[in-house]
Structure formats: structure tokens, C-alpha cells
Amino acid sequence: MDRRDFLKTVGAVGVGIAAADASASTAVHAPPDALGVLVDTTACIGCRKCEWACNQVNKLPVQPLEEFENKAVFAGMRRPDAGNFTVVNQWPRQEHEGNVWAMVLCLHCNDPACASACLVSALEKQPNGAVKYDPWRCMGCRYCMVACPFQIPAYQYADALSPEVRKCTFCIERISAGERPGCVEICPVECLIYGKREELLTLAHERIGAYPGRYVDHVYGEHEVGGTSWLYIAGQPFPSLGFPELGEQSPARITENIQHGIFRRFIAPVALYATLAQVMWLGSRKDEVAAAAEREDHHE
């Protein structure tokens, strides 16, 4: 191969790689009219009706309402799983007698790590705030489960044919039709308040300001991992209610900054390719010169 052919082929490959740059998209950030739910844990009575309503709406293994009146489940901490998108946990109340309750479910992050991790965009943040899962795209790699800082997505490990990643859907069909999510609808004590996230944040701070003795000054989900659609207020620090302590940056920003830094317009890979091609070509020319010199030596 002579030099011109070589450079031509190298150039063609470079252009091809640069064209693939179109795949580098920007991440979804907190949509302006994102909806959310404010969970006022100080109002929750631990009735577990939200669990029952969730199972009804999402066609999860349906059990009679009486099953959910069983308070024995509060003995241990439960986690959502493939058959239960939300669970209520009971925690000892600090500085007072009695207990407090907190429901656990997908918080629908503004900048979800699960969606950033997904290689086929099976998980995507919707303009209405929901982080939606599309089983038809999913490959079942479970990287979303590794990425989620709240350990929420669950998997149907027993399904051999079409296992799904399972988590709270934010009742996306209901909220798209103008209805309230199932759990919000049934809550008998208005512990769950549904509305625009921005307005819920204002409401949360108003409540904290109005009743400083009732609440700790922290809206969980306002800043955690870039903010979440679901927000919590509580009468005691959140770690005592089983919430993880998280920073303000979404893990998605860390990896995407690295990823986009290295692959920005494919400059780095193309530059590496060009450099290696140059080294290879210079070396082969040196070899040719040496071989030619050797041939001449033989002639003499």
C-alpha cells in the first residue's frame, strides 16, 4: 500500500466515525412542568392502603384489602420488589413515644441515573416527571439496578422468557389522563399531595416554616442526586426513616461528563487513530529504506 492509499482509507474511517457522533445526545433534565407528589410523613398513619391501591392499578398480584391491614409486616424493613411497587415501613419516633411511617417507591429523579445507564433508552424521563420503562426495548442487562442510588428497580428473575425491570410507574396512564396516581387517590389522611413539583416545593417550605416544631428543615428530594419528582417532609432526620444520605449531583453527571469529555465529537478516538496510522506509516517507510539499502549492499 502506498502512502496516498493509506491516508485515503484512514480518512474514510475517520469520517465514518465522526458521522456516528450524532449518537451523542444530551441528558434529560428536570422538565419545567414536571409533576410530583409531596409525602408528608408526619401525617401518615401506616394504613397501607396505598400499597393496596398500587397493586390494583398496576395489576400486581391482587390481594384482598384485609391482607394489607396486617401490621405484622412492620416488624422488619421491607423493600419494593417486582410484585410490590411501594411498601410502607414503620420507624420508631424520635424523642416521643410511638412510630412514624414512610412509603418507599421510585422517586422519579430529575436526572435519573437509571436512564443514563440504559444503553437502549428503555428508561426515560418523561416531560410529566415520570421515569418510564419500556419493556420492548429492554435487553435485561440490569445496569439500571446497579446505577440507582435508591436501590429501587427490581427484576423478574424467575421469568425465563420476558423478564421485566419493575418499579413505580407514577401511574403514568392515569396522570396522562388527568387522574391522580392510585396511592394519592386512596390516601385517607392526605399524607400524599399531588401537583406540580415547583408548587409542591413551595408548599413543603411553607409547612416547614409554619410548623418548625413539627418538621425538620429538609425537603428530601429537593436537591438529592439532582432532585426528584417525589418529595418528602418529616419530623425527624431522614436517615432515621431509612433514606440514604446523598449528594446534590446526579451520578449521571459524573459518568456523562467523563463519557462526553473523552468522546466529544469523536476527537480523541480519531486523533488516536491518526497518530497510530502516522507511527505505522513512518515505521514501514523506515523499513522500506532499510530493505532497499540492504538490497543495494547485496548488489555491491
Next chain:
Amino acid sequence: MSSHLHAAPIRVPFFSRGTWVLVALMAVGFCFAVVRFTKGIGSVTNLDDQWPWGIWIAIDIACGVALAAGGFTTAALAHIFHREKFEPIVRPALITAMLGYTVVVIGLLADLGRYYNVWHPMMPSMWSGHSVLFEVGICVMFYLTVLYIEFLPMVTERFRGCVALPGALRPLNGFVEGLLRLFDRTLGRIMSVFIIAGVVLSCMHQSSLGALMVIAPYKMHPLWWTQVLPLLFLLSAFCVGPCMVIFESILASRAFGRRPEMEVLGPLSKILPVLLFFFISTKAMDLAVRGQLYRLADGSWQSVVFLVEMGVGFVLPFLMFFSSRVRRSPRLLFTAASLVIGGVVMNRIDVFLVAFRPVYAEKHYFPAVGELAITTGLIAFLIFAYRFVVLNFPVMHVEGAASRQGKEAHHA
């Protein structure tokens, strides 16, 4: 490019006692695979909602990709940097990479819940440039293609001029012969494009494999979680590439009753102190910059694992490779190379499993019998396939050529 090389299929009987052991391990793995594909991932693994990834990711994929690094490191040395004395080890390393990545893909299919959707990342409608795993997937796919293209010259060398298909396929003989001749004429001219592409693609996904776990800062032990994980994975891949070549070459020479190619492996091991130095110093600087050095002395079991990984897997062989006695002795060289391989395997398992701390951990993860059996079966299949290829294709260089090249190396 292969003008210096005289390679030929190795003439030994295919079935030995070792081959039958491999067949047995493959059979056991296959039985568990049948269960996995009929009863689901949960039936053969200890994976759950806390532990979504187990040894199928940490060993089959992460270690598989790392240990196949011999392919691109030797290709870069011999063909791009024109260290022609390394020519005899390029083909065996290429075969290891080709079969290694093939096994990685098979292992991936076992781990994917919806394995039949494995082609989805190729669809433009589903492209997810933000996903690290997308980049890994696409690079591995392209690199596997490149590896098979680089393997083609061995196919044409073996069958050109002697295509004799059996029975009903006989009418195709002329066509296949023509195809091989076409490959033979064209491949040499464009192979450089693929060789460089292979090196670039390898650098890209070897590093991205490290970036995978960066997305879980709250779930990783701080000794291993760092934003420079991609760089550390790339540097350790550079280290383990030549070590795998040394390891395999000495092992193969024993298995096939040949003389160890010390005149190639000795000079190859000279670059290892440099590569290991880069890895060890980057790792140490990273710990220092992040202010995590104190954790090495906190007595936790993770700190012990970390010290063993770094001390036995990297620092000890780093010191060994300095000694010319080690570089001249097949036994010591094999030991040092094995230590690095062990270090890299341990590092990958540490990053993907040991460092992983579920937010609500109720139990530790340990692989189930089914996971171990399928992983072992895949490794057995890899060795089995390697034996098949080197016995049937011109992969290993011929003895006479080695001594001649050894002399050339001495002159240079």
C-alpha cells in the same frame, strides 16, 4: 505483513486427557445453561434486587475482556510500532482475543434477561450516547468483527488452493476458492486499517468498562470508586496483555511439547516494569489525591483485599520483571506473568463485586453452583476452541523460524 512468519497447524492428536476434561466441564455448564434458559436467571444464580450483577459480569465479561488484551497490545507492538521480533506471538494472541471476545458475547447472552434483544443497541432509534454501556457494547461489537477480519488471512493461507468441500457442497468449491483468492489479494492491502481500528476500539472499550461502575458512587467502597477508573482499567489492560501472551505461550509450549519462545518473551517482558509502574503510580496517586490512603490501614476486610490485589498482583511482579534472571527463566517469567493476571482478575472482581455495597444490603453475594458451572464451562469452551484453531490453522510459528528471528533480535 506475515512475510517474516512461518506458521503452521500444530500436528498433535486433538483429543488428549485434558481435552476430555474440557468436554466434561462444558457438558456440566451446558446443563446449567439449559436450566437458565428454561427456568430463568433466578433458578441458577444468587442474583437478586440487591445484587443485580454477579460473576457472569465480573468474570465472564470484565475479566474476559481484560485477559483478551494480548490481542491489541501485540498487534500494536508488532505492526504499528514495527517491533517485528514479536511477530511470532501476534497470531496466538489474536486467536485468544477472537475466541475470548466470542466467549464474552456468549456469556453476555446468559446474563441478559432478554438476550433476544441483544441487537437493540445497533438500532439508531435506540442509540443512547449517554450510556457508558452503549459505548462498551458498540465497541465490542465492532472489535469482534475486526478480530474475525484479522483472522481471515489464516483461513486463506490454510485453504487456498486446496478447497475440497464434501458431498453436496462440492459444486461450491470453485466459488469458495475464488473468494479466498479475492481475500488473499485484497486483505493485505487494507489490513492496516483494521489493525489500527482494533487498537483504537480496544482502548475505547477497555477504558469504558472501568467507567461502568463510576455511576454507582454511593454503592462502591471508596478504595475502588474513583473517577479515574476508566484510566486504571486501560492501564491495567496494557499490563495484562503481554502477561497473557507470556502465560499462554509458555503453557502452549508445554502442552504441545515445544521449546518456550524465550527469545521473544524475554524482550516482551522488558516493557512490563514500565507499564506496571504507570498503573501502580496512577492508583497510588489517585488514593492520595482523594485522601483515601488512610483506609489502607483501617484493618477492614476490604483494605486487606485491596492490599493483596496491589501487593501480590502488581507490586511483586513489577519488582520481579526488573530481574534479568526472571526474564530468562521460563518458570519465573511464567510465575510473574501469572501474578499480574491474578492481580487484574482480582481487580475486576473487586471493582464489580467486592467494592459493591447495596444501599440496603441484607446479605453478601456469593456465586451459586449454576453461575460457577456456566462460567467454568465457558472457560473450558475457550480453551477447547483455542486447541481446535491452533491444530487446524497456521497460528503457531514453526520452530526453525523462531531461532532465525531470535538471532535477528540479537543483532538488533
